Amino acid sequence: MNGFRLLLPIAAVSMRRRWPAFVGSFVALALGVAVMSAAGLLLNTTMGEDSLPGAPSLHKLVGFMAAMAGFVSVFVVSSTFAFAVAQRRQETAMLRAVGATPRQVRALVLGEALVVALAAAVSGCAIGLLVAPAIAAWLVDQGAAPSGFHAEPAPLPLLFAASGGLVVALLGAYAASRRAGRVRPVEALNEVAVDKKVMPVARWVAAVLFLGVFGYTLWTFIAMPASMLADPQSRDPETTPQWALLFDVMAVLAIVLIAPVLVPPLVRLFTVLVPLLPGAAGLIARQNALAAIRRTVSTATPVFLVIGLAGSVVGGTVAFADAMAAQGRAALKAGYVIEPSDGRGVPAEALRALAALPDARLTTATTVRFDGLATPDQQPAPGRPNDLPIPEDGLAVDGDLRTAWNLSTEGGSLEDLHGRTVAVSDDMARVFGWHVGDTLNARLADGTQVQLRLVARVRHLLPHLPEIVVPREAVPGPSTATGPSAVSVAYLGTGASPEQVTAALGGSAARATTGAQWIGAHNDRTTKNGWIAMLAILGPALLYALIAIVNTMMMSTGDRLRDFATLRLTGGTRRQVLRVVAVETLLVVATAAALGLVVTLLTQYATVLLIGNRILDPAQSAAFDLPWGALAGATAVCLVLAMVSSLVPARLALRIRPLDLASGRQ
Secondary structure, three states, X not given: OHHXXXXXXXXXXXXXXXXXXXXXXXXXXXXXXXHHHHHHHHHHHOOOOOOOOOOOOHHHHHHHHHHHXXXXXXXXXXXXXXXXXXXXXXXXXXXXXXXXXXXXXXXXXXXXXXXXXXXXXXXXXXXXXXXXXXXXXXXXXXXXOOOOOOOOXXXXXXXXXXXXXXXXXXXXXXXXXXXXXXXXXXXXXXXXXXXXXXXXXXXXXXXXXXXXXXXXXXXXXXXXXXXXXXOHHHHOHHHHHHHHHHHHHHHHHHHHHOHHHHHHHHHHHHOOXXXXXXXXXXXXXXXXHHHOHHHHHXXXXXXXXXXXHHHHXXXXXXXXXXXHHHHHHXXXXXXXXXXXXXXXXXXHHHHHHHHOOOOEEEEEEEEEEEEEEEOHHHOOOOOOXXXXXXXXXXXXXXXXXXXXXXXXXXXXXXXXXXXXXXXXXXHHHHHHOOOOOOEEEEEEOOOOEEEEXXXXXXXXXXXXXXXXXXXXXXXXXXXXXXXXXXXXXEEOOOOOOHHHXXXXXXXXXXXXXXXXXXXXXXHXXXXXXXXXXXXXXXXXXXXXXXXXXXXXHHHHHHOOHHHHHHHHHOOOOHHHHHHHHHHHHHHHHHHHHHHHHHHHHHHHHHHHHHHXXXXXXXXXXXXXXXXXXXXXXXXXXXXXXXXXXXXXXXXXXXXXXXXXXXXXXO
C-alpha cells in the first residue's frame, strides 16, 4: 500500500506534464462514446418504428449504424490508449529501474487511464445527446425515416456506450502496461529504443480466428440456411449490401490484427530506393518507421479504417447496384409499363384500348394481401399465432406473366400458372419445405380462404416483384385492389408505336413508360436507398475515424520532441526535420493505403461471389471492379489531414531552442 501511495505524486506530475498525450486519449474516447451513444439512442427509438414504403428497414438500418460505430470506436480507442501508454515506456523503464514492481506499474497506468476514461465517457454521452437528433433529422430529410422521427433520450443506451468505452480503454491500457511491466530493469532503456515482439501469440490466434469468421460468414450468406431465409429482410436483394458489411468487417478486423507483420515489409518496399537518393531525410524516416512499429501501426490504424471501409463499402454498394440493375434489365420483357396516375388503378377503358393495339399481349398485375399460406399440416392450431412469413404482399396476374418478365425457375414451370395455382420464390419454398405439386391453404386479408397448387419455384432475384404470384382468377375480386396497380405491356414483332400507346390511353388517369425507362427509374430508387443506407451506416464511423487521424498524428508528433531536438543538435535544419516528419507521415499513409487495397481486394472478391450466387442468373456473371475513385479519394483526404496534423505541431515545436526541447520531456 505504501508503494502505491508513493506512486500517486508521480502519477499527478505525469498527468500534469504529459497532458497532450492524455488529451489525445480523452478526445478519442469522448468522440467514440459520442458516436456509440448517438447510435444507441437511435436504435432504442426505432424499436417498433415503421419504415416508409420503399425505404430500407429503419430499425435494421440504425442497428447496422450502431454496430459499425461500435466497431470503429473499439479499434480507435484501444489503439489510442495503447499508444499513449507505449509513449511512456521510458518513464516506465525508469520506474522499474528505481524499484517499482510490475504490479505497481500496471496500477499506475490503469489508474491514470481510468481517470481520463471516466471524464471522457461522461463528456461523450453529453455529445451523443446532441448528435443523435441531428442524425435523426438527416434520416427524415433523406426519406429513410417517417416524418416526426426523433431521438428520444434514454439512460440505457448511454450507460452501454459509456461502460463499453471504459472497458475498451482500460483493456487497451492494460495490454500496453503489461508489456511495459514485464521489462527487466536492466533491459528497460534498450526496450525503449526498438519495438520487439509486436505480434504476440494471442494476436496471431485472433487474426486467424477472424479470417475464419470471414470465410464462414461469406459461406453462410451464399448458402443461406433456413434460419436466415426465414427472415424476409435477409433474403431481400435490396438488403444484401447491408448484410455484406458483416464479412467486410471481419476482413478489416483480420488485417488490423496482422498489421504489425505487414507494416515492416511494406515500409521497406516503399523505401527501397531511399538509400540511393541524396539527403538523409528519407533514410531517417524509414528507420524511424521500422524501429517504432507500434507507433507506426497506431498512427496507421485510423487511416486504414477510413481507406479500407471506404473501398469495401463503396465497392460493394456499386457492385450490388450494378448487378441488380443488370438483372432487372435482363428480366423485364415488357415494352411498356402502364401505371395509374391517381393511385386508384388503371381504368378499364384504358386496358381495353391497350389490348386492341396491334400485336399487343397485355398482362396486368394487382397487389393482393396474404395473411396465411401453408400446407394443411403446417396450419397453426386454433388460438396460436401464425409463425409463417405472413402477412405478405403477393401479385395477382391477369395474362401470361412470361410476356412481361423473363423469370427463371428452380422447379416447375410458369406455363402452369393458371386457375387455382401459385408460384413462390425458391427461398420461401426452401424455408417451409414446399415442393412443386403441394397444395397450399391461402388466407387473404379479408378472411377468404382458397386452396392453391404450387406449380413453380421462382428464383427470387428482383426487388421489383413479391415472392408470391397467383393468377387473377385464383383470388376473389374483393380481395384485390379496385384496379391494377401496375400493368406490364409486352409488344411482339413491330408492335405499336409510342404515339399509338399514348393515343390509346387518351385522357385516362394512367401514364405509359417504356420498359427501359421504368426499370431504370426503379433501379435509380433502389440505388438511392442503398447509398442512403451506406451513408447512414458508415458516415458517423468514418467521420470519427477522420478526426482520430488528426488526433493520433498530433499525439505521435508530440511524442517525438526529443527526436527533433537530437536532429537539430546534430546539425539538422528546421526544414530538414520537417522533411523527415513529412516523409514518415507519407510512409504511414502509403502503408495504410496498401492495407486498405488488400482488404478491398478481399471483400470485393467475396462480394462478386455473393452476387453470383444470390443476385444474378447463372448465365450472368458479375464484373470484378475495384473502386479506384473511392480508394484514391479516401487516401487523398487522409494524406492531407495526416500531413497538416503532423507538420503544424512539428513546426510549432521547432520554434523552441533545441536544448530546451531536449530537456522538456524529462
